[in-house]
Amino acid sequence: MKKFNSKIVFTALAVLLTASCTNVEDVYIETPTSDVIYSETFQNGLGDFKAVNVLGDQVWTYNSSGYAIMTGYENSTNYANEDWLISPEIDLTNIASAYFSFDYAMRYSNDPANDATVWILADQAYSPDTLPNASQWVKLDLKPFVDPGSWTFSNSNDISLNDYVGKKIRIAFRFISSATKAGTWEIKNFIVKKGNATVNTELIYSNPFGSGIGDFTTQNVLGDQVWNFSSQYASMVISGYSETNYANEDWLISPEIDLSSVSEAYFSFEHAGKYFNNPKNEATVWISENYDPSLSVSNASWTQINIMNYFTNTNFTFVNSGNLDLSDFAGKKIHIGFKYVSTISYAGNWEIRNFKVFKGKAGGIESNPFSISEAINYQSGGSAWVEGYIAGYAWPFLNGYAYFATNDTCTQKTNLILADSISNEGFYSSKALCVQLPRGNIRNLMNLKDNKSMAGKKVKLYGTLSTNMGMPGLINPTKYILPDGTSGVSATTIIFSEPFDKNLGQFSILNKKGSQEWTFSSGYGAKMSGFYNSANIENEDWLISPTIDLTNYTGAALSFDHTINKGNVANMRTEQTLWISIDNGLNWTQLSIPNYPKGTDWVYVNSGEIDLDAYAGKVIKIAFKYLCTNSSSATWEIKNFMIYN
Structure with a gap:
């Protein structure tokens, strides 16, 4: 038995610090056994993999878009190369069955069957400082990697390691090019897992x-x-x-x-x-x-x-x-x-x-859910089943988010974080998934504030894959399966909604300063910016809902999708804000928005659930308040506004 220590992970540095919380309660849980034996996304570098150059000046490198890359083509010239990308030692000594997979893009190769190959070294000492001896390595018999005509990544499908269980192995990607033809090979999301490979490649x-x-x-x-x-x-x-x-x-x-x-x-x-x-x-x-x-x-x-x-x-x-x-x-x-x-x-x-x-069997379904590393690759709003271990939770912190590897009494109920494995060192936010917990069964059964024993447990959830709390996420989950097999469905009742897909609907605009106003933008929803004619113009503008009747409800919440760009990121939480009124707009009270976008791109994020329980039984109005100055004017776009029970 091990302590589930109170930790906090900051986004930018991914550094673990002791959480400074009051009433911290040490909770003892059994450390779970993860299906993931080893993984490397190449999201932040080559990790523990080693690039070994046998021939030529070009080498395996890391691309900041999140993949390992090797090419023999440079400055419009093909070069002869042999380069290996070699994993650290992977221990399968106590494993009954295993497999691995990865995502790849392979283009412009003369002969992919020979130019892009995968090798294994089993139960032999190897120093990454020495050149690999191909006679000691075993080349895997895989179908050649096909050039799809674009840089779209494909999945290798599961590759069995059952011939190597009980051993310690290294897996290597070997690249070859010539002065006549030099391809490019990109690799990401390498993962080794327990279990038997799913063969699903029959066309x-x-x-x-x-x-x-x-x-x-x-x-x-x-x-x-x-x-x-x-x-x-x-x-x-x-x-x-x-x-x-x-x-x-x-x-x-x-x-x-x-x-x-x-x-x-x-x-x-x-x-x-x-x-x-x-x-x-x-x-x-x-x-x-x-x-x-x-x-x-x-x-x-x-x-x-x-x-x-x-x-x-x-x-x-x-x-x-x-x-x-x-x-x-x-x-x-x-x-x-x-x-x-x-x-x-x-x-x-x-x-x-x-x-x-x-x-074969698709991924992301109930009988074959995505691992967390797989789910991270599908963050564009599709729906899928995911499976992972409850590793902590997220919470707004200063102008960003803090991520806690803890189940102490400081936790909250609205989200939790899933990871492919549990470690005493916590988790990387780029390799984990932040799950929104909507009110109802899913929140009641899984939130770490009320269910401390759920920390470290493996769960399945079905929901929408989309950024949440500044990291890869799963929002609006509707189905769940608990470790004991308990399953269920969570549903919500829509009280009021405005998608902003055709116009501003029943919302009204109030311009208090500046000549710019809230407008509707096809494809982008409600939109406001103080930038006009190549200049920042000071503005204060409100987008106000119609009256919304909560008199027959004992609880309610709201959420929306939004993106913010082209402004001062440090000012988002003061210049793009949310307000509520119970007296037809005479007085307003600010509501906290849990989830803000990055502020540096046009990616929409869900606001997270905003609690309106204190206003149940009342008639309300909701308003989006936009501010900007003559020195900085962000653009704020909002859609899919919803109030629900």
Whole structure:
């Protein structure tokens, strides 16, 4: 038995300090056994891996975007190289079964089967200061890494280590290039886990859209714009914009895909998009068991599929959709359709390529939840099951957040942090997941203030993968499974909502200073900035809700999504604030916003739950107050405002 020590982790430094809390209570828990044996995301460097150069001047390095990279191409010239990236010793001596996986991007190689290979050294001494002797290493028999035509990362799938259990091993990535051809290999999210590898690489169907539409078909339901093949981007493309926005509904539909002989399957694709108002409503994927290509799509029944990973809607960078589960359709014959919608107000551009259907089990489902390191890679608003150990909680601190590896009496009820493993040294915020705990069963059963014995326990949760409290997160969880097998569903009742997806709704604007005002911006929601005509202009502007009646409720809370950029980050918590009134706006009381965005990009974050229990039984108004000065004027964008029970 070990003490679960009171620790605090600061975001910038990831340094562990003793938490200065009153009434600290030492709680003894049993240290759990993690399924993760070793992991390295390469998020902050090469970690314990060693770069060993055998030939050439180029070497394995770390890219600040969060991956290890090796290329023999430099200054427009190919160079001959042999370079190894070698893991630290990984101990499998007391392990019954194990496997590993990683994400990679491989491009421009002459022969990937020889230029990008993976090797293992077992039960032999090795010094990273010496050159690896290939005769001592075993080359793994893996399928060659394929150049997808973009820098989109793919997953290696699980690679079994069962031949090496009971031993101590090192795993190495060997890169080779020549003066004739030099590729580039990028690697991240390396993880070794206990258990048997899931073999899920049997391809059932594929259409890369590299040279045309293939055996897909299109259906135009509304508008003159249609799906077309783009040779420039090697993808299928649709846009409702042609010198102006047009209303459209267009489908890109697969041929019949036969899953009658499989028990598990999933599919994936790459997509890019921009100029949408809300991609989750306008760029969607559907499945039908009774679609007849000779009839309209409206004659068939369609089920919408959750896209795990959406494009950013700010550029045309392709992203992988994630592996999307087809287990509900195993044993059946189906069609998969991409549905595009536009209006005269907004018309996005959607590009799709590399569509594939596989036999096997998708990740992120209840029977195969994401590990925490896997969930960190899907933070664009898709929904999934995740599994991890309760490692602590987060709380606003000064102008940022503090992360506590503790279950002492200073904890709160609104979030907890999950990690792939528990350590006496705490955790790195970049390698953990902050889970929002909505009011109801999930909060009541898991919060560390009331349930200290949950610290260190392994749980499963289903929710939306999105940044929370300044770190990778899971928000709005609706399903849970506790260590003892107890499971349940948590639901909320919406009292009032305004998505700000078409206009400002019933909200009103109040301009107290400056000539700039709150406006609606298609795709970005309610928007306010004091920056105009290349100058900062001092402003005070309020965005005020209609009256909201809580007289029939015993409790309530609110949340919203927002982003802030182009201002002074240190001033966000004083210049972009939230207020409440119980006397029709005569007097206002400030409410604390738990979760602010970084303030340096356009990434939306959820505000976190804002408690309104003190105002139950009253009639209220909510207001967003914006301030700026002549020296600094941020832009504040808000959407998906919701008050719920």
